[in-house]
Amino acid sequence: MDIAYFTKTLEGLPLETAAEITAGLGFDCADLLVRVGHAVSPDRPDEIVKAARLFAAAGLRMPMATTDATTPDDATSRLLFYCGEAGIGQVRLGFWRYDPARRWTVQVDQARRDLDGFEQLAERIGIKLTIQLHGGTLHSSGALAMPLLSGRDPGRIGAYPDPANQSREGSEDWRVTLDILDPWACCIGVKNGGWFPGTYDAGGHRAWHSDWQGLDEGMVPWNEIIPHLVATGFDGVLSVHSQYRIPRQQALDKVRADVAYLRRLVAAARKVEP
Numbered sequence: 001m002d003i004a005y006f007t008k009t010l011e012g013l014p015l016e017t018a019a020e021i022t023a024g025l026g027f028d029c030a031d032l033l034v035r036v037g038h039a040v041s042p043d044r045p046d047e048i049v050k051a052a053r054l055f056a057a058a059g060l061r062m063p064m065a066t067t068d069a070t071t072p073d074d075a076t077s078r079l080l081f082y083c084g085e086a087g088i089g090q091v092r093l094g095f096w097r098y099d100p101a102r103r104w105t106v107q108v109d110q111a112r113r114d115l116d117g118f119e120q121l122a123e124r125i126g127i128k129l130t131i132q133l134h135g136g137t138l139h140s141s142g143a144l145a146m147p148l149l150s151g152r153d154p155g156r157i158g159a160y161p162d163p164a165n166q167s168r169e170g171s172e173d174w175r176v177t178l179d180i181l182d183p184w185a186c187c188i189g190v191k192n193g194g195w196f197p198g199t200y201d202a203g204g205h206r207a208w209h210s211d212w213q214g215l216d217e218g219m220v221p222w223n224e225i226i227p228h229l230v231a232t233g234f235d236g237v238l239s240v241h242s243q244y245r246i247p248r249q250q251a252l253d254k255v256r257a258d259v260a261y262l263r264r265l266v267a268a269a270r271k272v273e274p
Helices: 015-024 047-057 074-085 104-125 142-149 163-169 174-181 222-231 248-271
Strands: 002-006 029-033 061-066 090-092 128-132 157-160 187-190 192-200 206-213 237-240
Touching: 002 061, 002 248, 015 047, 029 047, 029 237, 047 061, 047 074, 061 237, 074 104, 104 128, 104 142, 104 157, 128 142, 142 157, 142 174, 157 187, 163 174, 163 187, 163 192, 174 222, 222 248, 237 248
Parallel strands: 002 029, 002 237, 029 061, 061 090, 090 128, 128 157, 187 237
Antiparallel strands: 192 206
């Protein structure tokens, strides 16, 4: 398993600085976010190659990138081409949002047509494209993602489980998710969080809110998930999402602790393998 740093937290920093920070935190590699306002923007896709070179100079591979692409048009084709040129093997696509004003079947049919185009692009460029499980989408759980994945080549279209996203939505057990998505699962989002009670409203109903926590503190049992991944031979990317709502330097201290905790879990799981 590769442990990658999702570069979203490094928004606003030059690529050289982002690479140095990522290497200093102890990651194996990087999950490059390609988004407007970040170091690499989708309207300047040639900079993806530059980013890969700068991270390589810092001793880091770049096995994956994250995009917001949901339409297999010419602009997206160009972006994915540069990902391939940079040696990035898999790219996360954007989200197909669920619209309650439209029939689910109609939305799934449209998403499948989009993915037909993406699968052809992936084949032509020689990369894998992934769908992340995320709240508010047509693919918020493994079961809901299956209508989009069914019949597709796992070598070109993959699944991206995210147990913390799913725990916030109150959806299926992580074991069911990983079972359903085999053999498409190739990357896993790694973060943790929980739900907390707030105040009562005028009608006497208590509000609740969610927040992110350290990997060893939240609702997601990473101490169970990591041994399961090791035992089942998962060899994909663990993309660490450090979305702490605190000042960056304080957040980076928590990231460093998260990486150390994750490595301890992996090492302990490997020792008990038969």
